[in-house]
Amino acid sequence: MDENKEFRPEAEVEILESGPLRISGNFILKDLKRGDESAPGEVFLCRCGKSNNKPFCDDSHKNK
Ligand code: FES
Structure with a gap:
């Protein structure tokens, strides 16, 4: 990923190898x-x- 000093993500999504998605940071989880x-x-x-x-x-x- 290119370095972009203006981009400030509030959450991060990681695709773990042979496993789950890890979501961390400042986000809302809605279970409808x-x-x-x-x-x-x-x-x-x-x-x-x-x-x-x-x-x-x-x-x-x-x-x-
Ligand atoms: S990814 Fe862990 S139980 Fe499905």
């Missing part, structure tokens, strides 16, 4: 199904589909 809204600061969202606690990662992706 549960009618819940929070500012957790950091979440790990499942992208493998195996979690028993979706949308959050519960480390089930580690089980082969």
Whole structure:
């Protein structure tokens, strides 16, 4: 990524290898199904589909 001193992101999304999306920073997480809204600061969202606690990662992706 080019260095841009004007760009100040408030949140960061990391795609963890063979694992979840890690989102950290200043953001709002809206769970429309549960009618819940929070500012957790950091979440790990499942992208493998195996979690028993979706949308959050519960480390089930580690089980082969
Ligand atoms: S990415 Fe961890 S349980 Fe799906």
